[in-house]
Amino acid sequence: MPNGSLATLLQEASHQDGHVLNWPMRHLIAVGIARGLAFVHASNMVHGDAKPQNVLFDADFEAHLSDFGLNRLTVATPAEASTSTSVGTLGYVSPEAVLTGEATKESDVYSFGIVLLELLTGKRPVMFIEDEDIVKWVKRQLQRGQIAELLEPGLLELDPESSEWEEFLLGIKVGLLCTAPDPLDRPTMADIVFMLEGCRVGADIPSSADPASQPSPA
Template sequence: MPCTFSSSSILPAMPTPWRPFTANCCTVEGQTAFGNFSRCRPTRSEFSKKVSEVSSFRRLSFSDLSSSSSMRINEDLTHSFGSGLHAFQLSELRAITQNFSSNFLLGEGGFGTVHKGYIDDKLRQGLKAQPVAVKLLDIEGLQGHREWLAEVIFLGQLRHPHLVKLIGYCCEEEERVLVYEFMPRGSLENHLFKRISLSLAWGTRLKIAIGAAKGLSFLHGAETPVIYRDFKTSNVLLDSDFTAKLSDFGLAKMGPEGEDTHVTTRVMGTHGYAAPEYVMTGHLTTKSDVYSFGVVLLELLTGRRSMDKLRPKNEQNLVDWAKPYLTSSRKLRYIMDPKLAGLYSVKGAQEVASLALRCVSSNPKDRPRMPVIVDTLESLQHLKDMAVNSGARPVTPKSSRNGVTVKGRRDVKAGAHRKPSPAAAQTARVN
């Protein structure tokens, strides 16, 4: 699993000064942590400004939390979001997960653990009967109360077919829990990199890329843009028909407003996905998300992780290794995911590669905007020029001094008339 990092040593944190909503607030060591959100329903622009301030305060520790602060936060959230979000009791969530049993464990990471549960109107009147994912945050982990609160606020306000739906939350003493719709096919990371998973067909990969792009496009197109800041394969979840939805908004930030060109913030994200200018300067823009999206496109093309320390040194960073292969279809076929077994559109793959190359440009101004990315990907959905039919046989490139190895025509011709193996044909039918 890629490691999450916080590079505050690169650039000192520069938090936005806090200004309370009203005098009646939750406080942390004398400083306002969460304003009286309930008594003054803000406009969208005011809401965006306040969310930015709320999500930037430092993470609370156990000693900061008390029964009164939890009660007040619950009251504010209830008044702010009403019936749109359910405020669950911890006892209810323990019941539907058998006390967060390991038998119901879906996954775990720096945030804590995620367990499967089932809710219906017997648990709470008005609840739709459905399976859910219950995320139990580790308040002392890499993400804590601040990320929990940011996620509740963002997903409580934002609704879109390509964002995972937040059903409810729990804020009870030191416990912080989130309840989402259950995504039966798990994460894109599992499908690309777990050996037990069936290979994703080319059309399915394209569908996932389009769905994720639409989710980012929606965030960037808000009145005040939302910068996701942690786009990666593990945060792209898939429903039963492989519709992609973005999850985990704990690191999301409100984008620049007015004449500002960027947000300066503490550098946080995941190695291999974070845009280089953000890592170096702490300057965050929507183009930072575009870079991360380009990295995921490369993972979809190659079946390789963004960072892989088990590979030779010149192949560990996917962007650096793949760039020389992205300029032509002749080179590209050598780095295509072998699990595709040649069953992909040659033209489509080259267009995706070209798009990925633009997305990971070192100059943010050269990166396309998300609506352009959506249009480009959607135009590739109906291409049928499959590589196996044109004689292009996938080959794993050997390491070379300049990073590019292209075999001679004799090697290409040797596989020109080979038919896909029975296993490859079965994989195509399954997907």
Template sequence: MPNGNLGTLLQEANHQDGHMLNWPMRHLIALGIARGLAILHSLSIVHGDIKPQNVLFDADFEAHLSEFGLEKLTIATPAEASSSSTPVGSLGYMAPEASLTGQPSKEADVYSFGIVVLEILTGRKPVMFTLDEDIVKWVKKQLQKGQISELLEPGLVELDPESSEWEEFLLGVKVGLLCTATDPFDRPSMADIVFMLERCRVGPEIPSSADPTSLPSPI
């Protein structure tokens, strides 16, 4: 792919005050990843290793998922799945239950996607936190303290708290937190996530109290 991967793009943005990645572009990247995962899940295919390095960009900066092998096209029995070499995630992006069971799942994909979304929005890498604090706990702590501006990656500081983009940013954060719920059954489906992120760009029509959990399901 001519424009590399999301990991490199985020790294370059951090070194250049984030100006390469404004809010509309970050939103489109998250939405592109969500749409790709939703298609895979609709075909009963689990990716197993969602992370920025596996999100590639074409000439138009449209996001494409990579690194899911042909073995994932086969629907395996539980016994086959337990002995499969299918990856269950990478450090910092792996769902808690996947790290314990070694089993890839749609719910684990959703968790990994949530981590990527929070990374896209905050510019912080999950693996740079201490053992007692990951990116999810850090985001929740900032929200509890009311220090929402601390969540903003340097290139997004110019967001006006009174603007629709600010509301969209906060809704994006909420989507990331929903995806990283501890209980896998509390996480939304990728189809729901696509719907939430598409609604995320309706701007002024989203009230300040908007919560992704209150949005109707498209399924």
């Protein structure tokens, strides 16, 4: 793939204050990954290792999923051993998959949620230590009303009155829904595509998990 992986793109963005990836591009990438996983699930398969390294871009920056958990079939190097598990990569793998050793559609959804939050905030899961993780960090910022803290540096220019701002908030909401502790509370990848393409999340979502209910930054 001529344009490398999402991991490389996010790394380049972090060194250039995020300006490598504007909002339309980030949104397009999120929708592309969601569509890919929805297709996999519709084919009655599970990816098992969704993470930025496994999202590759063609010449038109269209996202393609790679490595359907193939790392489980190879012997990890010492450097990889600390981050890889039999069901995915630490930081992206769901808690229940770690416990059961089984990758499911629901664990794929969790992994997608982590990738989405990383894409939106620029925060990598490995940046957090001990009891902290990217999901808890996002929720804490929302509880404090500090939505501007969630914005990756390249997105700070988003207008709080714009449709792009609404799309960003929707993305955060979807990321939190995907990473719900109970796998049964997570949406399907088909639902996620539906939401990210601009449709509203159902009214039964608790307001505490709804960033759209939080004030916009000054």
